[in-house]
Structure formats: structure tokens, C-alpha cells
Amino acid sequence: MEDGDGNAxxxxxxxxxxxxxxxxLPYVNNVxxxxxxxxxxxxxxxxxxxCRLLGYNVIYICGTDEYxxxxxxxxxxxxxxPKEICDKYHAIHKEVYDWFEISFDKFGRTSTPEQTxxxxxxxxxxxxxxxxxxxxxxxxxxxxxxKFLADRLVEGSCPHEACNYDSAxxxxxEKCGKLLNPTxxxxxxxxxxxxxxxxxxxxxxxxxLPLLEDKLEEYINETSVAGSWSQNAIQTTKAWLKEGxxxxxxxxxxxxxxxxxxxxxxxxxxxxxxxxPIGYVSITSCYTSEWEKWWxxxxxxxxxxxxxxxxxPFHTVMFPSTQLGTGExxxxxxxxxxxxxxxxxxxxxxxxxxxGVFGNDVKDTNIPVEVWRYxxxxxxxxxxxxxxxxxxxxxxLTGELLNNLGNFVNRVLSFIAKxxxxxxxxxxxxxxxxESHHLTKVLAEKVGNFVxxxxxxxxxxxxxxxxxxxMSISSEGNAYLQGNQFWKLYKEDKPSCDIVLRTAAGLxxxxxQLLEPFMPSFSREVFKQLNLPPHFSLxxxxxxxxxxxxxxxxxxxxxxxxxPLFKELKDEEVQQYREKFAGSQADRRARDAEAANMAEQLKxxxxxxxxxxxxxxxxxxxxxxxAADREITMARLDIRVGKILKAEKxxxxxxxxxxxxxxxxxxxxxxxxxxKYIPLEEMQNRMVCVLCNLKPxxxxxxxxxxxxxxxxxSDGSKVELVEPPKSSKIxxxxxxxxxxxxxxxxxxxxxxxxxxxVVDLHTDENLVACYKDLPFTTDAGVCKVSSxxxxxxx
Numbered sequence: 040m041e042d043g044d045g046n047a048x049x050x051x052x053x054x055x056x057x058x059x060x061x062x063x064l065p066y067v068n069n070v071x072x073x074x075x076x077x078x079x080x081x082x083x084x085x086x087x088x089x090c091r092l093l094g095y096n097v098i099y100i101c102g103t104d105e106y107x108x109x110x111x112x113x114x115x116x117x118x119x120x121p122k123e124i125c126d127k128y129h130a131i132h133k134e135v136y137d138w139f140e141i142s143f144d145k146f147g148r149t150s151t152p153e154q155t156x157x158x159x160x161x162x163x164x165x166x167x168x169x170x171x172x173x174x175x176x177x178x179x180x181x182x183x184x185x186k187f188l189a190d191r192l193v194e195g196s197c198p199h200e201a202c203n204y205d206s207a208x209x210x211x212x213e214k215c216g217k218l219l220n221p222t223x224x225x226x227x228x229x230x231x232x233x234x235x236x237x238x239x240x241x242x243x244x245x246x247x248l249p250l251l252e253d254k255l256e257e258y259i260n261e262t263s264v265a266g267s268w269s270q271n272a273i274q275t276t277k278a279w280l281k282e283g284x285x286x287x288x289x290x291x292x293x294x295x296x297x298x299x300x301x302x303x304x305x306x307x308x309x310x311x312x313x314x315x316p317i318g319y320v321s322i323t324s325c326y327t328s329e330w331e332k333w334w335x336x337x338x339x340x341x342x343x344x345x346x347x348x349x350x351x352p353f354h355t356v357m358f359p360s361t362q363l364g365t366g367e368x369x370x371x372x373x374x375x376x377x378x379x380x381x382x383x384x385x386x387x388x389x390x391x392x393x394x395g396v397f398g399n400d401v402k403d404t405n406i407p408v409e410v411w412r413y414x415x416x417x418x419x420x421x422x423x424x425x426x427x428x429x430x431x432x433x434x435x436l437t438g439e440l441l442n443n444l445g446n447f448v449n450r451v452l453s454f455i456a457k458x459x460x461x462x463x464x465x466x467x468x469x470x471x472x473x474e475s476h477h478l479t480k481v482l483a484e485k486v487g488n489f490v491x492x493x494x495x496x497x498x499x500x501x502x503x504x505x506x507x508x509x510m511s512i513s514s515e516g517n518a519y520l521q522g523n524q525f526w527k528l529y530k531e532d533k534p535s536c537d538i539v540l541r542t543a544a545g546l547x548x549x550x551x552q553l554l555e556p557f558m559p560s561f562s563r564e565v566f567k568q569l570n571l572p573p574h575f576s577l578x579x580x581x582x583x584x585x586x587x588x589x590x591x592x593x594x595x596x597x598x599x600x601x602x603p604l605f606k607e608l609k610d611e612e613v614q615q616y617r618e619k620f621a622g623s624q625a626d627r628r629a630r631d632a633e634a635a636n637m638a639e640q641l642k643x644x645x646x647x648x649x650x651x652x653x654x655x656x657x658x659x660x661x662x663x664x665x666a667a668d669r670e671i672t673m674a675r676l677d678i679r680v681g682k683i684l685k686a687e688k689x690x691x692x693x694x695x696x697x698x699x700x701x702x703x704x705x706x707x708x709x710x711x712x713x714x715k716y717i718p719l720e721e722m723q724n725r726m727v728c729v730l731c732n733l734k735p736x737x738x739x740x741x742x743x744x745x746x747x748x749x750x751x752x753s754d755g756s757k758v759e760l761v762e763p764p765k766s767s768k769i770x771x772x773x774x775x776x777x778x779x780x781x782x783x784x785x786x787x788x789x790x791x792x793x794x795x796x797v798v799d800l801h802t803d804e805n806l807v808a809c810y811k812d813l814p815f816t817t818d819a820g821v822c823k824v825s826s827x828x829x830x831x832x833x
Contacts, residue, residue: 135398195224487586545591703770
């Protein structure tokens with residue numbers, strides 16, 4: 040959706056909640072990968088859709104960031120003009136986001152006359168208010184190319200000793216995230232010709248951030264609390280303030296950009312960090328000529344901004360300083376929602392290196408958009424980096440979408456659709472006495488509470504928590520059907536069966552509403568099967584019906600034709616995708632070219648005789664039969680008491696520890712993502728519970744041979760290690776009463792044993808680690824955590 044589907048642009052309405060939503064402008068020189076999509080546009084889309092459900096007056100603004108060195112560099116690579124690059128990739132971005140059903144009100148671009156007009160107007164205000172200064176700076180000059188090199192045309196080794204990354208860009212190190220000046224790089228080289236540039240003087244304009252620091256700090260201190268900024272945004276911003284703000288250059292020696300409206304500097308353009316955030320404003324001005332009603336109306340408009348963590352300082356320090364420096368009454372950011380990194384299999388998504396699954400790849404997988412949206416959102420890296428794996432995608436599709444949500448909806452609607460006397464002939468039954476039906480009353484109270492929790496979480500932009508709560512309603516619905524045994528009730532107690540089926544049909548309707556922000560195509564299909572128009576709303580009246588679900592759909596309403604909502608992703612398909620998307624995009628192109636060449640060669644070769652010969656050779660061979668699968672129980676897990684002998688920071692990943700753990704007669708190397716939750720000193724000499732029969736996996740170049748079990752609080756803010764009693768014996772196997780037998784040597788990832796069992800691992804109210812209601816047990820007693828009750832364990 041874009042541009043209000045042809046209607047007049049929306050403007051703020053007095054007396055309503057007017058919400059302006061932006062997601063970080065994706066840079067136009069490449070195709071977005073899944074990490075970009077979940078970090079920015081998809082997260083903002085979910086929040087925008089939620090706000091519309093509640094009847095708020097919302098616009099969602101985004102577009103491609105098109106000026107700067109990266110565009111010029113890409114144009115050089117593809118032997119075309121910067122404008123041609125922008126036109127090409129803007130269309131690709133738009134196509135990807137359309138496929139993902141991102142509901143922009145305007146998806147624009149920054150290479151427009153409106154961008155020039157708004158940027159130059161802001162510059163002139165800063166100049167008039169004496170917040171700009173002139174300065175001579177040293178810049179790298181390439182004698183071979185005969186030009187000053189903008190920061191992204193230079194790369195070299197990161198100057199920070201703890202990092203030393205050898206491919207740091209001139210503006211920022213991709214590994215440690217620190218912002219840089221090109222002259223700080225060690226061993227710099229020109230990205231165009233690869234020669235070593237020299238330093239020359241050049242004059243530039245700077246914004247005097249130190250003069251704005253007091254106003255900025257006042258804004259941050261007030262708004263970060265009132266707007267419930269995400270913790271990672273607060274930490275990054277405070278780190279910047281603690282170091283002290285410095286003047287920052289806002290001009291560059293480039294041609295592709297917004298010209299500087301100053302006689303001395305008219306051969307230069309604005310630095311992209313300065314004018315890119317202004318793109319939100321200029322794109323809004325392309326949406327409506329009355330854009331100031333959104334952007335200069337802080338009393339009536341709330342600004343929510345979504346981005347990945349590497350964009351934080353530009354939105355919490357740079358752009359607010361620019362706004363404050365103009366002295367105008369700007370709508371300033373109220374809430375910022377920041378994601379960490381989504382990593383890919385054993386490495387990191389990277390646009391520059393072409394690693395990962397990209398937006399244009401996703402359409403070719405035949406995996407529906409609702410599955411992609413769901414998986415990315417359940418895996419949203421809100422408080423720490425998360426990992427995309429094909430096995431995990433398959434497990435969540437099977438366990439959560441197919442067996443939970445899809446199963447519930449299909450069971451309910453299929454039974455109602457059966458002709459009498461086996462069902463209800465597609466007609467919703469009346470349900471007198473529902474309010475006094477015991478199991479229905481219990482369910483209704485739970486669902487009413489869940490819906491209130493969902494709204495509270497979503498209002499605070501806790502999107503992953505909101506999705507989890509909505510899916511809990513589906514789980515409760517399945518348990519409700521099972522507990523009532525409706526198939527028996529239909530024959531033995533028809534009035535009670537009427538209550539159960541009308542109530543369950545109401546839950547189906549409610550789930551479609553709650554899940555519309557996350558999976559709009561799913562919700563449209565459910566409403567189609569309910570024979571209802573696709574109008575979604577969570578008005579106060581509809582929220583109140585959550586605690587009376589039997590009243591949601593009227594008796595006598597005729598439903599449509601039920602169909603399965605999700606389909607299985609087979610093991611062989613998963614393997615095909617893993618192989619297809621292995622390595623970089625360049626590797627894939629080489630493989631495709633090699634395969635095409637091989638196919639051409641095979642066409643020229645007579646294969647029939649070879650095939651017959653192969654068939655005759657293999658005719659007498661018998662294939663080994665697979666052993667019968669064991670039942671999936673906790674007995675198959677090899678969880679042992681371990682002791683951390685040494686823990687240290689991972690040399691290639693800021694969020695990971697590397698531990699050496701004694702698990703009884705052997706030392707295992709384990710990589711754990713616990714840096715943000717547990718101080719390094721508290722990781723030393725700890726007794727822990729270790730899952731020892733996971734398949735070893737390489738994590739940022741270090742092979743992890745096991746997994747330390749830890750509990751996470753319901754809001755994701757705390758993580759604690761699961762600890763056996765201090766007197767327990769190292770190497771002792773952790774037991775679960777009633778589950779006996781030897782563990783698997785190595786868990787087969789294709790069988791989803793761990794993924795099946797982990798959903799029932801938790802801590803109880805007494806801080807005891809449990810599988811369902813069975814405690815983690817050793818000879819010395821049960822295993823516990825320090826303070827997290829009712830948390831999840833993995």
C-alpha cells in the first residue's frame with residue numbers, strides 16, 4: 040500500500056492521536072537483505088498496522104537514501120550515472136517491500152527537488168543562528184584519480200586497537216561500529232584504483248555540536264524516559280554524550296548530492312549524514328504540501344522512528360541537534376525502536392559482501408510472505424543479536440504456524456463447515472448459557488487478559504512480545520477444543536458443543552485481528568474463510584468482546600470454505616535452500632554459471648547408455664533401512680553438570696563469550712551470546728547446565744561444541760544461567776523424573792528434537808528450572824536460577 044490508495048493525504052486531526060512513523064531510509068546502492076528488512080521497514084510496518092487497528096491517525100514514511108559516495112562508487116562499478124543507479128535500485132527496493140506487504144503511506148526518495156529545498160532551508164537557519172563554522176581539514180587526495188576522496192571511497196584498518204578490522208570504511212568501521220574520519224585509518228587505500236592516497240588541506244563547513252549539547256542533553260533526558268526508548272538506543276546515545284560532542288563536518292567534495300547554498304562552497308554537496316534524516320521531511324512534503332502540519336506540530340504529533348543499531352547516533356544526536364539549531368518548532372522524535380543484528384547461519388548478513396538471504400531471493404523460495412514475516416518477527420533482535428537458520432525457520436513453521444495456529448483455525452472452521460448431522464452446515468450456532476459454561480468462562484477470562492497484555496506490549500513497541508501473546512491465544516484455543524472434546528459433545532451434549540464451537544469461531548476472528556499487523560495475508564485469508572470483508576479493527580467495543588468470545592460472531596452467520604492455511608516445509612527443501620544461499624551472491628552467480636555450463640555440456644553428451652549402465656550396476660544393491668525413530672522425550676538430551684574453567688570475549692564478536700567448560704572427563708569449547716547480560720567476571724568458575732549433544736556449530740570462526748542453558752525474563756531484559764546445586768558432581772547427567780534412557784550421541788537437526796522440547800523448558804514461580812512440571816534434577820537436588828520466575832529456558 041502506498042500514497043493512501045488514491046485518497047487525499049492524511050493530516051493531523053485535533054483531539055486524535057496523530058502518529059508519524061518513519062523507518063531508516065535504506066541506502067539505494069544494493070538490494071536489502073532480511074536483516075535490513077526486520078531492522079527497519081518490517082518492524083515499523085507492524086507498529087503502523089497496529090496503530091491503525093486501534094483507530095489512531097497514522098502515516099508511515101520511508102524512501103531510498105540516494106545521495107553520497109556509495110552511489111557514486113556503485114555507478115563506477117556498473118559503468119553508469121548515479122541517477123541511473125538510483126532509478127534501478129529504487130525500483131528493486133519498492134518491489135521487495137511491496138512483496139513483503141509493507142504499508143507505506145509514502146515510499147519516496149531523496150534525490151528530489153523537495154529534498155534540495157528542505158535541506159537548504161535548514162542549512163540557512165543553522166547558518167543564520169551561528170551554529171555553523173568554517174574550518175580547514177585534512178582529507179585524503181588520490182593523485183591517480185585526481186580528486187579528494189570522500190570517506191566511503193577510502194578503506195583501511197580500523198585505528199582502534201581492540202578492533203583492527205582490515206576493511207574499515209572511511210566513515211565507520213563495520214565490525215566495531217565506531218564512526219571514523221578517513222585520515223584516522225591505518226594503511227588507507229583508494230577504493231577505485233587501490234593506490235595509497237596522500238593528505239591535503241581542504242575547506243569545509245561544520246555544525247557546532249558542542250554549542251547545542253545542553254539543549255540536546257535536556258531533550259534526551261526527558262524524551263528517552265517519556266518515550267520509552269529501547270535500552271540499546273539509550274546506551275549508544277549516552278556513550279556519545281559521555282565522550283563529549285565535537286564539531287562535525289557537513290560538506291563533502293562530491294558532485295552527487297544536495298548543493299551547498301553558499302558562494303564559497305557551491306562546488307561541494309551536503310554530507311549524507313546531514314541531509315539523509317532530512318529525507319523523512321522531504322518525502323513527507325512529496326506526500327502532502329501541508330507537511331509542516333506533521334513536522335512542525337509537536338503538540339499534536341508523536342514521532343516514532345525505527346532503525347538498526349548502527350543508525351542510532353544519527354537519529355538521537357545528529358538530527359535532533361540540527362532541528363534544535365534551527366530554532367523552529369519541530370516535531371522531534373518521541374520513541375526510537377532499535378534492533379540489534381540478525382545474523383545468518385554461521386556468519387553475518389552483509390550487503391557489501393553479498394552474504395545472506397536478500398529481499399529479491401525471498402520471492403523465489405515459494406515460501407509465502409506470511410511465513411517470512413512471522414519468522415523474522417519472532418526472531419526480531421530486540422535486545423541482542425539473533426540468528427537466522429533454515430532449520431529454525433522450518434521448526435517454527437511446523438511447530439507454531441502449522442501445528443498451533445493453522446491447526447486451530449482449520450479444526451474449528453472445518454467442523455462447522457461439515458454438513459449436518461456431522462457438523463453445522465457452515466452456519467455459526469447460537470450459544471445460550473455460554474457465560475455459565477465452566478471451561479468457556481475460564482478461557483474467556485484468559486483471553487481477555489491476553490488481549491489487554493497484547494495492547495500494552497504493542498503500545499510500548501514490544502513487537503515480539505505482542506506476537507507471542509497473540510499466539511498464546513491460539514494455544515489456549517487448541518487446549519480448549521481438546522479439553523471439551525467437542526467431537527464427542529456433538530453427539531452427547533449438542534448445546535454444550537454449540538457453545539464451544541461458537542466460542543472457538545470467535546477466537547478465530549479475534550486471532551485474525553490481533554495477527555493482522557504481523558501477517559496481513561493470513562488475516563485476509565481467515566476473514567475470507569469466515570465469509571467476512573477484510574476490515575480489521577481493535578476498537579474498544581471489539582476489545583471488550585475478547586472476554587466474551589462467543590459474542591464475536593452472530594448466530595446464523597454462514598462461513599466460507601475452509602482451506603489449510605500453511606503447508607509443510609520438507610527437509611529436502613530446507614537443504615536445497617541452505618545450499619542455494621550458501622556463500623556470497625558472487626559465489627552463487629559463479630555456481631549458477633558453472634551449472635549452466637555443465638548443463639550445456641551434458642546436452643552434447645549421449646547419456647542414455649551411461650544411465651543404463653549405472654542402473655544395471657546399482658540394481659543388485661540393497662539400500663539400508665533407517666532405524667525406527669525413538670519417541671521425542673527429554674531422555675534424548677544429554678544435559679550435564681559443567682563447570683566454566685575460563686571465559687573470555689569472542690575475538691570476532693562483541694556480543695559473544697567463549698568458554699572452556701569441564702563437562703566430566705572432557706573440556707568443551709562453548710560460544711554463548713551472554714555479554715550484554717552477565718559480566719565477564721561472573722562467568723568465571725561457574726557451575727552450569729550444559730547441553731552436550733547438539734551438533735557442533737561454527738560461530739564467528741570458533742566451533743561451539745555445546746550450549747550453556749540460561750533463562751530469559753518475559754520482557755527479554757534479563758538473562759540468568761541455570762545453575763545446578765554447588766555440591767553436584769561435574770559431568771553428572773541432569774535427569775527428568777519419568778524419562779529414562781540413553782541420550783542420542785548427536786541430535787539430528789533434521790528431526791527437530793531440541794526444537795520440539797525447548798518450547799516446554801521454563802522456570803517456575805520458585806525459580807526451579809523445569810521441563811513442563813518436572814524439575815531439572817541432580818543427585819544433589821534441583822537446578823535453579825537466581826531471580827527469574829516464569830522465564831523461558833534455552
